[in-house]
Amino acid sequence: xxxxxxxxxxxxxxxxGFSQEQKMSESEISSFKxxxxxxxxxxxxxxxxFTQYKxxxxxxxxxxxxxxMNFKAPGSLQWEYLKPYxxxxxxxxxxxxxxxxxxxxxxxxxxxxxxxxxxxxxxxxGNMFDDKEFTISYFKTKDFNITKLLPKDATxxxxxxxxxxxxxxxxxxxSQVKMIESSNDFTKIVFKNKSxxxxxxxxxFNN
Amino acid sequence: xxxxxIPFLITSFFLLVLLNSCAVKTVKDFDKTAVSSEIxxxxxxxxxxxxxxxxxxxxxxxxxxxxxxxAKKINDTTHxxxxxxxxxxKLFDFEISGNxxxxxxILEELDRKIIVNMLKRDFMLLxxxxxxxxxxxxxxxxxxxxxxxxxxxxxxxxxxKSLKLEKLVHSTKSKEKISIEYLSENNTLAxxxxxxxxxxxxxxxxxxxxN
Numbered sequence: 001x002x003x004x005x006x007x008x009x010x011x012x013x014x015x016x017g018f019s020q021e022q023k024m025s026e027s028e029i030s031s032f033k034x035x036x037x038x039x040x041x042x043x044x045x046x047x048x049x050f051t052q053y054k055x056x057x058x059x060x061x062x063x064x065x066x067x068x069m070n071f072k073a074p075g076s077l078q079w080e081y082l083k084p085y086x087x088x089x090x091x092x093x094x095x096x097x098x099x100x101x102x103x104x105x106x107x108x109x110x111x112x113x114x115x116x117x118x119x120x121x122x123x124x125x126g127n128m129f130d131d132k133e134f135t136i137s138y139f140k141t142k143d144f145n146i147t148k149l150l151p152k153d154a155t156x157x158x159x160x161x162x163x164x165x166x167x168x169x170x171x172x173x174x175s176q177v178k179m180i181e182s183s184n185d186f187t188k189i190v191f192k193n194k195s196x197x198x199x200x201x202x203x204x205f206n207n
Numbered sequence: 208x209x210x211x212x213i214p215f216l217i218t219s220f221f222l223l224v225l226l227n228s229c230a231v232k233t234v235k236d237f238d239k240t241a242v243s244s245e246i247x248x249x250x251x252x253x254x255x256x257x258x259x260x261x262x263x264x265x266x267x268x269x270x271x272x273x274x275x276x277x278a279k280k281i282n283d284t285t286h287x288x289x290x291x292x293x294x295x296x297k298l299f300d301f302e303i304s305g306n307x308x309x310x311x312x313i314l315e316e317l318d319r320k321i322i323v324n325m326l327k328r329d330f331m332l333l334x335x336x337x338x339x340x341x342x343x344x345x346x347x348x349x350x351x352x353x354x355x356x357x358x359x360x361x362x363x364x365x366x367x368k369s370l371k372l373e374k375l376v377h378s379t380k381s382k383e384k385i386s387i388e389y390l391s392e393n394n395t396l397a398x399x400x401x402x403x404x405x406x407x408x409x410x411x412x413x414x415x416x417x418n
Binding site: 052054060063079084087089098100158185187 | 258264
């Protein structure tokens, strides 16, 4: 009985140990940054499916939406929500094109959207270690390298208190993004079925 | 004496015609009936266990915006209302309890008195739990309940066939200001809601998201 208990405790400890975040050392940070930057540089296109969870503390369950994302270097980006509604937003040439279930509109890029765009593109290709914009800290778990970014810019701070990026250790690409608001409500986006450098037709970015 | 009475009568007559023509037309061709129940309780947004999540589109003076509208009854008297972009960024977060209105968060760009007041009035109307019925009207399809609210009037259109609340018209004594249309399959949850402003070009459409 005692042995069983001991095994159970040890097992639990090992789980906690594995999932626990540890701070990266300086050398780990530098090799991680290099790996991500070289992956980002060689990423010409990226297509991935995503599921987005909007967490609001007062709700019974998170609001779940899902779709597909297309990115083409240097800066064309399309988010296409497919469930439970159809909505597509394209960031291209400093403009934002929206197709809301057939209703089309566009917005000139302003300061706020520009920052949001950079953040989104950066979070997709991992190229966002900008110390001028963020205070960045680095952590690791068994499966992930994690960066936590605190915005320095007052405009961005109003929207996001902290941004967390989870990088797959195997591929050095982002597999999860978490944007935390000052109220601690958050948006979590989980990427799956990533396809890197496959051909994407330019018409994808014509909303 | 007689000389002064005639102009007075003429003025009164024209004033009467003028006032009559200005009276709100909402229940113009309806027959007045006895009030059947003094209180009307709205069925929508009343279940504490439901997250009311809607995909919404807002059209204001020809410009279109989208987002997610979330309403939740957090206790017996209070509703929480949050509006986010499709990406999940919060644009505003309000709490409404009867006539009390609290702003938990609003984006600086939206934080204008005229916008906040308009949102406040629309959502208070949308979430109003019960109406005191002053008068009642009907035609072949609807029973219309008239309820007073300060200097304004609310007309509630209840379908005779389905007994569902299908429309709410908010008006002054002479003009309709806002109409809210509800499409509901089961009479407890509104699947589609259209809030239409009559004096400004503003229309809000909400479509329930089955999560």
